[in-house]
Amino acid sequence: MTSPTFAELDRVVLPAAGLDDLFDALHAEGYPVLGPTVRDGAIVIGPLTSSDDLPRGWGDEQDAGVYRLVRRDDDAYFGFAAPAGTWKRHLFPAHSVLWRARVVRGAPVIEENVDHPGRRALVGIRGCDLAAVAVQDRVLLHGTHPDPVYSARRADLLLVGVSCGTPASTCFCTSMGTGPSVGGGADIAMTELDAEDPVRHRFLLEARTDAGVTVVARVAARRATAEDDDAADAVVRRAGSLITRTVDGAGLPEALRAGAEHPRWDEVAERCLSCGSCTMVCPTCFCTDVRDEPNVLAGTDDRVRVWASCFELGHSYLHGGSVRPSPSARYRQWATHKFSTWWDQFGTSGCVGCGRCIAWCPVGIDVTEEIRAVAAGPTEG
Amino acid sequence: MSTLVEPRGPGASARGSMTPVPHRVVEVVHETRETVTLTLEPVSDVIVAPVAGQFTMLWAWGAGEVPISVSALAGDDRLVHTIRDVAGVTKTLCASRQGDVLGVRGPYGCGWGIDAARGHDLVIVAGGIGLAPLRPVVHAVLAERSAFGRVSLVVGARTEQELLFRAELDGWWHRRDIDVRTIVDRSSPGWSGSVGVVTGELVGLEIDPASTRAMVCGPEVMMRVVAQHLTDRGVAASAIEVSVERNMQCAVKTCGHCQVGPFFACTDGPVLPWDVVASLLTVREL
Amino acid sequence: MVVTTMAEELAGHRFFRSIPVDLRDRLAGCARNVVFAPGDRICVEGTHASGFFAIRTGRVNVGIYVPHQGLQVLETRHAGDVLGFSWLFPPYRWQIDAVAGEQVRAIELHADCLLPYLEEHPAGGYLLVRMFAQEMEETIQSTRLRLLDVYGRDRVHAR
Numbered sequence A: 001m002t003s004p005t006f007a008e009l010d011r012v013v014l015p016a017a018g019l020d021d022l023f024d025a026l027h028a029e030g031y032p033v034l035g036p037t038v039r040d041g042a043i044v045i046g047p048l049t050s051s052d053d054l055p056r057g058w059g060d061e062q063d064a065g066v067y068r069l070v071r072r073d074d075d076a077y078f079g080f081a082a083p084a085g086t087w088k089r090h091l092f093p094a095h096s097v098l099w100r101a102r103v104v105r106g107a108p109v110i111e112e113n114v115d116h117p118g119r120r121a122l123v124g125i126r127g128c129d130l131a132a133v134a135v136q137d138r139v140l141l142h143g144t145h146p147d148p149v150y151s152a153r154r155a156d157l158l159l160v161g162v163s164c165g166t167p168a169s170t171c172f173c174t175s176m177g178t179g180p181s182v183g184g185g186a187d188i189a190m191t192e193l194d195a196e197d198p199v200r201h202r203f204l205l206e207a208r209t210d211a212g213v214t215v216v217a218r219v220a221a222r223r224a225t226a227e228d229d230d231a232a233d234a235v236v237r238r239a240g241s242l243i244t245r246t247v248d249g250a251g252l253p254e255a256l257r258a259g260a261e262h263p264r265w266d267e268v269a270e271r272c273l274s275c276g277s278c279t280m281v282c283p284t285c286f287c288t289d290v291r292d293e294p295n296v297l298a299g300t301d302d303r304v305r306v307w308a309s310c311f312e313l314g315h316s317y318l319h320g321g322s323v324r325p326s327p328s329a330r331y332r333q334w335a336t337h338k339f340s341t342w343w344d345q346f347g348t349s350g351c352v353g354c355g356r357c358i359a360w361c362p363v364g365i366d367v368t369e370e371i372r373a374v375a376a377g378p379t380e381g
Numbered sequence B: 001m002s003t004l005v006e007p008r009g010p011g012a013s014a015r016g017s018m019t020p021v022p023h024r025v026v027e028v029v030h031e032t033r034e035t036v037t038l039t040l041e042p043v044s045d046v047i048v049a050p051v052a053g054q055f056t057m058l059w060a061w062g063a064g065e066v067p068i069s070v071s072a073l074a075g076d077d078r079l080v081h082t083i084r085d086v087a088g089v090t091k092t093l094c095a096s097r098q099g100d101v102l103g104v105r106g107p108y109g110c111g112w113g114i115d116a117a118r119g120h121d122l123v124i125v126a127g128g129i130g131l132a133p134l135r136p137v138v139h140a141v142l143a144e145r146s147a148f149g150r151v152s153l154v155v156g157a158r159t160e161q162e163l164l165f166r167a168e169l170d171g172w173w174h175r176r177d178i179d180v181r182t183i184v185d186r187s188s189p190g191w192s193g194s195v196g197v198v199t200g201e202l203v204g205l206e207i208d209p210a211s212t213r214a215m216v217c218g219p220e221v222m223m224r225v226v227a228q229h230l231t232d233r234g235v236a237a238s239a240i241e242v243s244v245e246r247n248m249q250c251a252v253k254t255c256g257h258c259q260v261g262p263f264f265a266c267t268d269g270p271v272l273p274w275d276v277v278a279s280l281l282t283v284r285e286l
Numbered sequence C: 001m002v003v004t005t006m007a008e009e010l011a012g013h014r015f016f017r018s019i020p021v022d023l024r025d026r027l028a029g030c031a032r033n034v035v036f037a038p039g040d041r042i043c044v045e046g047t048h049a050s051g052f053f054a055i056r057t058g059r060v061n062v063g064i065y066v067p068h069q070g071l072q073v074l075e076t077r078h079a080g081d082v083l084g085f086s087w088l089f090p091p092y093r094w095q096i097d098a099v100a101g102e103q104v105r106a107i108e109l110h111a112d113c114l115l116p117y118l119e120e121h122p123a124g125g126y127l128l129v130r131m132f133a134q135e136m137e138e139t140i141q142s143t144r145l146r147l148l149d150v151y152g153r154d155r156v157h158a159r
Helices: A015-026 A127-140 A149-152 A212-218 A226-241 A252-258 A264-269 A275-280 A327-346 A356-360 A367-375 B087-094 B128-143 B165-173 B198-203 B220-234 B274-281 C006-011 C020-029 C111-120 C124-146
Strands: A009-014 A033-039 A042-048 A057-061 A064-072 A095-104 A105-110 A122-126 A155-164 A190-193 A200-207 A288-295 A300-307 B023-034 B034-041 B055-060 B064-073 B079-084 B103-106 B119-129 B151-155 B179-184 B212-217 B240-243 B271-273 C029-035 C042-045 C052-058 C060-066 C070-077 C097-098 C104-110
Touching: A009 A226, A015 A033, A015 A122, A015 A155, A015 A212, A015 B212, A057 A127, A057 A356, A064 A356, A064 B212, A105 B023, A122 A127, A127 C124, A149 A226, A149 C097, A155 A200, A155 A212, A155 C020, A190 A212, A190 B119, A200 A212, A200 A226, A212 A226, A212 C111, A226 A356, A252 A327, A252 A367, A252 B023, A252 B220, A264 A327, A264 A367, A275 A356, A327 C060, A356 A367, B034 B103, B034 C104, B055 B087, B064 B087, B064 B103, B064 B128, B079 B087, B079 B128, B087 C029, B119 B198, B119 B220, B128 B151, B128 B212, B151 B198, B165 B179, B179 B198, B179 C060, B220 B240, B220 B274, B240 B274, B271 B274, C006 C020, C006 C029, C020 C029, C020 C111, C020 C124, C042 C052, C052 C111, C070 C097, C070 C124, C104 C111, C111 C124
Parallel strands: A033 A122, A122 A155, A155 A190, B119 B151, B119 B212, B151 B179, B212 B240
Antiparallel strands: A009 A200, A033 A042, A057 A064, A095 A105, A095 A300, A190 A200, A288 A300, B023 B034, B023 B103, B034 B079, B055 B064, B055 B103, B064 B079, B240 B271, C029 C104, C042 C097, C052 C104, C060 C070, C060 C097
């Protein structure tokens, strides 16, 4: 059998009832699947054994400080916006033991501990979250010191992105250029079509890399027609039109840099709890604490790395105090890093417009409003 | 978009970037009551030789790591670090004895622009422990003295007892080819030198602003005041380098703690030119 | 040997570099050169502040005498600095002791000679007082910065 080529396989259609074919194909190629699933009243990212584990028929309602699951009146598998869980957790664990040292004949001997999970497929990753992976790649993979933990978990990943059809009010991917369609970096891009019609409910699959082609080749699918292509475009166009939140990127990095003394930072600090929820749910935030955890009884010393947040008072600790003791300065640091200095450091925005920080802020702070106010310049009067 | 200073220093060794390389303490010198200079020798693996202004992450078993500047370039595989005991990991490091094995990661960071200072007058201003990262500069300059114009070293400390490298300082003070001035915040019995702030000594220093380059290291307040004094006298902000200190944990631009505005102190710094960093250091809590 | 007039010497001193000629000439008329050997007391706390000194060369240790501990040197004045503000205000008494740290050449200016002139010539008076005010500001700022104890150990980095 000749190997399938891109041209033959690049756009195929899989009926919704055959979605497990995709799972089978992934398993046959040695990719266990991670994807969205319902747990504890939210859509989180976890291991999936079959399409039954997907949040079929579930949607979400998200707003500032609001997240709830809602039942859809169709059987869409991916009828929700940004899941509550992040894919970040699986690439960049919240807790890692980097190495363990023990003393051998008076000197420490260090054993590096890097967990190689091997091949994994991320199925159902949105354009925004896919862009977030690319953002984190620049930080953790493409710097002068590639991170060993991230590198090991990033290798052998197959990314199966899904276009967004049902954005939430918190979404602003269109402003950030990350969605609703699946952008660069995906091995396979899927669009769910006609979920409300059990007969016509299907997925358009586009293989974009050799690895993607290899998987799609195993799936019993027909070639996509112009009608399928049009329907997919319509899904994305409609999703884009449903997005209400916006960020005006023009001049934003400069405006935030110049707005360090804007009174808005003090105003938002009156509401901000510095709880750090936004940084925990943000798919690009990468700050960590690195520390030793000695075990006197076992005679070992572990170098541990855990997620940290610039909202923590101790984050900027130096000489007995914090460089940024006030919540105002910490909020400013987060927002300015995300939308301004990230460009200087890594050549991209740090924000992908997933909106999770808005939904999961316990007091409903909307970062898009805050940066808009600061960028607008000093208030008159 | 502002352009960042490209890292000039060499990268880390081939092993995992977060894994320390064992080094044995071969010499311990008590500089002051709370400051110790350790000379370290590699146990087996050797790290890349540091340049003046760089730092390593020094690891003490069970305690953790701290960023410490190199305080001399040994010219061989040895490392020289001067550490001030401010409790925590530094306390453990300062209590090291000959034969103890510590861990070293690095070297990291951008060093002092010694090459760029050739052909210029050089004003070196050190406050407190800030003399440690600047000592290798003085060594390099004196080793190639004719490559530089007028060279001045102004050293500030809390009291005479807290001046570092006393014997060396006295030696430099006696030389004719370097103008050394020391000034303490408060006097003590037997101190016959100046009492005041470092800018008080700088006032009396004749400088030609057009041909002067400056390297300043010490508490941030002191660096701010000194840089301001020099720019008031016509020295270009781009000709002044400072060494920025922040909370550092990974030292490889991935933990996020050391940011000052767009810069990562561990990688874009710690040495940064005053013209790029001045506006950042004058914003409260940046 | 170059002989300079007092007015020329004042003109060559950093403190007086930008005063108008007529004020400078008046100051010259109230000035004389003095030399102190190392260890000489230049002024004594509590005594009448008869004027001020413009230091030409040498270092002056300024401080306060503490019983059983001797002179606690609190700051150093260098060539180009002035020493003495108390002559401007009641009770016209020195607040500090000053001792020559090494050989000091200075210009001593007398209050009795200067104050009446300054009263009658407010423009010149204003200028001189402004110059002193700037020196005082720099002294205060130096004192503040040292009170901050930036090299101190007070704040602990406990990681």
